[in-house]
Amino acid sequence: MENILSNVLTNVEFSAVYNMLSLGIASMLFTSIFLWFARDRVLPKYRLAVMVSATVTSIAAYHYFRMFDSFNAAYGHEGAMDAVSAFAHYNVGYRYVDWFLTVPLLLVELVAVLGLAKDIQSSLLKRLVPAAALMIVLGYPGDVKSNLFGLDNSMWGLLSTIPFLYILYVLWFEMSKSLDKQTEKVRKMFLGLRLLLIATWGVYPITFVLSMNSATVPTGMEVVYREVGYSIADILAKCLFGLIIFSIARIKSAEDDKNFAAQEGH
Amino acid sequence: MENILSNVLTNVEFSAVYNMLSLGIASMLFTSIFLWFARDRVLPKYRLAVMVSATVTSIAAYHYFRMFDSFNAAYGHEGAMDAVSAFAHYNVGYRYVDWFLTVPLLLVELVAVLGLAKDIQSSLLKRLVPAAALMIVLGYPGDVKSNLFGLDNSMWGLLSTIPFLYILYVLWFEMSKSLDKQTEKVRKMFLGLRLLLIATWGVYPITFVLSMNSATVPTGMEVVYREVGYSIADILAKCLFGLIIFSIARIKSAEDDKNFAAQEGH
Numbered sequence: 001m002e003n004i005l006s007n008v009l010t011n012v013e014f015s016a017v018y019n020m021l022s023l024g025i026a027s028m029l030f031t032s033i034f035l036w037f038a039r040d041r042v043l044p045k046y047r048l049a050v051m052v053s054a055t056v057t058s059i060a061a062y063h064y065f066r067m068f069d070s071f072n073a074a075y076g077h078e079g080a081m082d083a084v085s086a087f088a089h090y091n092v093g094y095r096y097v098d099w100f101l102t103v104p105l106l107l108v109e110l111v112a113v114l115g116l117a118k119d120i121q122s123s124l125l126k127r128l129v130p131a132a133a134l135m136i137v138l139g140y141p142g143d144v145k146s147n148l149f150g151l152d153n154s155m156w157g158l159l160s161t162i163p164f165l166y167i168l169y170v171l172w173f174e175m176s177k178s179l180d181k182q183t184e185k186v187r188k189m190f191l192g193l194r195l196l197l198i199a200t201w202g203v204y205p206i207t208f209v210l211s212m213n214s215a216t217v218p219t220g221m222e223v224v225y226r227e228v229g230y231s232i233a234d235i236l237a238k239c240l241f242g243l244i245i246f247s248i249a250r251i252k253s254a255e256d257d258k259n260f261a262a263q264e265g266h
Numbered sequence: 267m268e269n270i271l272s273n274v275l276t277n278v279e280f281s282a283v284y285n286m287l288s289l290g291i292a293s294m295l296f297t298s299i300f301l302w303f304a305r306d307r308v309l310p311k312y313r314l315a316v317m318v319s320a321t322v323t324s325i326a327a328y329h330y331f332r333m334f335d336s337f338n339a340a341y342g343h344e345g346a347m348d349a350v351s352a353f354a355h356y357n358v359g360y361r362y363v364d365w366f367l368t369v370p371l372l373l374v375e376l377v378a379v380l381g382l383a384k385d386i387q388s389s390l391l392k393r394l395v396p397a398a399a400l401m402i403v404l405g406y407p408g409d410v411k412s413n414l415f416g417l418d419n420s421m422w423g424l425l426s427t428i429p430f431l432y433i434l435y436v437l438w439f440e441m442s443k444s445l446d447k448q449t450e451k452v453r454k455m456f457l458g459l460r461l462l463l464i465a466t467w468g469v470y471p472i473t474f475v476l477s478m479n480s481a482t483v484p485t486g487m488e489v490v491y492r493e494v495g496y497s498i499a500d501i502l503a504k505c506l507f508g509l510i511i512f513s514i515a516r517i518k519s520a521e522d523d524k525n526f527a528a529q530e531g532h
Contacts, residue, residue, distance in 0.1 A: 004354050011354060019359035022332065026367060030325045037302060037317055041310070265311030265381050 006075050008086045013220045014075060017227045021068040024231045028061035031239040038246060043260055046249035049112035053242035056102045056109065060238050063098035070094065071227070087217050095230060096140040102238065104132040107167070109245050110193065114186075115252060116178050124178075127170055135163040143208060157208055164205075168198070183255060189248050196241060203233035272341045274352045279486045280341060283493040287334040290497045294327035297505040304512060309526055312515035315378035319508035322368045322375065326504050329364035336360065337493070353483050361496060362406045368504065370398040373433070375511050376459065380452075381518060382444050390444075393436055401429040409474060423474055430471075434464070449521060455514050462507060469499035 006014040035054035039047045073079050074089035107128040111121055141148040142156030151159075171194055179187050207229040210222075218226065254261035272280040301320035305313045339345050340355035373394040377387055408422030417425075437460055445453050473495040476488075484492065520532035 004351055015357070015359055018357070019363055022360065023363045023366075026325055026328055026363065029328065030321050030367075033302075033324060034317060034321050037305070037320075038314070041314065263310050266384065 005077055007077060007079065007081050008083050009075055009220045009223065013224050016224050017071060017075070018068075020228050020231045021064060021071055024064040024235060025061060025068060027235045027239045028057045028064055031242055032057040032061055035242055035246060041264065042246070042249040043253040043257055045115055045256075046113060046253055049109055050246055050249055052105055052109045052112060053245045056105045057238050057242055059101050059105075060098055060234060063094045066091075066094045075223075083217050083219075087223075092144050093140075096136060096143070099136045099139075100133060103136055104129040106197065106237065106241060107132055109242070110171075110190075110197070111175075113245050113248050113252070114178060114182065114190065120178060124170065124175065128167060131163040131166050131170075135160050135167070138163070139204075139208070157205065161205070164201070171197075185251055186248060186255075189244065189251070193241065193244050193248070196244070197237065200233045200237035200241075203229055207233075271343055273343060273345065273347050274349050275341055275486045275489065279490050282490050283337060283341070284334075286494050286497045287330060287337055290330040290501060291327060291334060293501045293505045294323045294330055297508055298323040298327055301508055301512060307530065308512070308515040309519040309523060311381055311522075312379060312519055315375055316512055316515055318371055318375045318378060319511045322371045323504050323508055325367050325371075326364055326500060329360045332357075333360045341489075349483050349485075353489075358410055359406075362402060362409070365402045366399060369402055370395040372463065372503065372507060373398055375508070376437075376456075376463070377441075379511050379514050379518070380444060380448065380456070386444060390436065390441065394433060397429040397432050397436075401426050401433070404429070405470075405474070423471065427471070430467070437463075451517055452514060452521075455510065455517070459507065459510050459514070462510070463503065466499045466503035466507075469495055473499075 003010050003014075005011050005018075009017075032054050035050055035057065039050045039054070042050055070089070070091045074086045080086035080089055108125060111124050111128070114121075116124075138156055138160035140156075141151070142153035142160065147153075148156070175194075179190060182190065207226055210225060210229075250264070250266070254264065254266035260266075269276055269280075271277050271284075275283075298320050301316055301323065305316040305320070308316055336355070336357045340352045346352035346355050374391060377390050377394070380387075382390075404422055404426035406422075407417070408419035408426065441460075445456060448456065473492055476491060476495075516530070516532070520527035520530065526532075
């Protein structure tokens with residue numbers, strides 16, 4: 001079949017990104033609604049962690065709506081007539097604005113759900129949140145191939161890795177001390193969660209590096225890899241992550257309060 | 267009367283699908299709103315099951331809005347001028363993305379509402395949820411007639427039947443043990459629910475097989491059978507199913523707690 005859905009992408013390429021972005025909308029939007037309602041199903045001290053999870057997926061839902069429309073306007077059959085123009089019209093900024101807001105908040109969720117002493121929690125967040133924001137800010141000039149300040153994309157990618165490594169250090173070394181006070185069940189879930197975070201964050205640099213080869217304008221398949229890769233990583237890192245945070249909050253609520261456990265059938 | 271609603275379908279064909287998709291929107295949207303509010307009318311331990319039911323119909327409501335718009339854009343009188351182009355523009359992906367998210371969640375509802383011991387529940391879900399997701403993923407390449415990996419649509423349909431049979435096995439053999447602890451009333455409703463699930467799921471392969479005969483582009487009547495068949499099955503499998511889940515949760519709440527029963531007039 002001819003390319004009738006897009007002037008730049010094949011039908012299969014166009015549909016793959018289109019449906020993946022729609023899956024992104026659905027996943028983010030309904031995880032949000034579920035988590036907003038579900039906050040009552042944990043003890044008050046864990047509700048903020050669940051609400052931050054709901055905020056993250058809500059912010060992402062907004063950006064996926066925008067990206068879906070932007071992709072249609074750029075790559076749809078009423079959109080751009082060539083790859084250069086389509087690439088220029090598709091707004092990469094939505095992803096980075098989304099990450100700038102959500103990635104620091106993901107670390108807030110992770111720390112908040114453990115119910116640590118306030119001073120430990122605040123000391124962890126004071127280091128994790130700025131590092132996460134910095135990581136995203138430094139990644140953006142590389143991803144849009146801006147050559148800002150005369151630095152090429154690989155340099156910006158490298159700079160963005162420094163706060164990333166610092167976050168790894170804090171999560172793996174500093175936070176391990178705080179885990180001793182958690183029960184076996186919670187510790188296991190936290191370790192899984194931390195691994196999920198790193199595994200899904202790994203998708204971003206891999207996608208970044210893969211799409212670095214294309215000089216200025218990505219080919220159709222590069223558009224597909226990039227959008228599909230980022231979307232799957234986002235869904236795992238935000239929806240699945242948020243739902244695991246909710247499960248940890250449920251388990252900790254049941255551990256803290258026998259009445260709650262009986263009432264909720266734990 | 268001439269075809270004045272669509273360039274490809276007769277007026278009757280076009281209206282049948284158009285109104286059926288709108289019925290889908292109305293059913294999904296207002297079952298969702300009802301269930302979100304109604305979650306308070308069961309005991310806390312059954313609320314998650316009702317909330318998952320509400321999530322399922324909410325996800326479907328989103329997709330029915332999208333399908334309605336996509337159908338109009340493809341088959342409406344301002345849409346495609348021929349059947350090939352109309353078929354390409356109508357996005358089949360929405361149904362599969364919807365099922366990919368909702369079918370595993372339907373099994374979560376079904377297991378959650380029984381209030382089983384946590385380890386039994388988790389063991390059932392660990393097998394049912396991936397099998398359901400796999401069933402949908404394997405069905406998609408067949409339904410869009412992609413010949414992915416050189417396999418034709420009947421092969422993909424067949425592959426997708428394997429996880430389907432596994433789900434049947436788990437629901438019929440493994441879960442029967444868990445039913446012994448339920449009261450007569452709940453057991454009866456569960457058996458009805460399981461039958462509803464299988465009966466409505468049966469519509470999908472039947473529609474799949476019926477539309478397999480058409481080589482690449484379906485005739486007008488094939489479009490009608492397919493969309494009407496899938497929509498009726500969806501409404502029964504999600505709205506009716508969710509409302510029965512809610513009824514079971516009400517009955518179990520009344521059985522568990524005399525105060526609740528008196529208060530709610532049971």
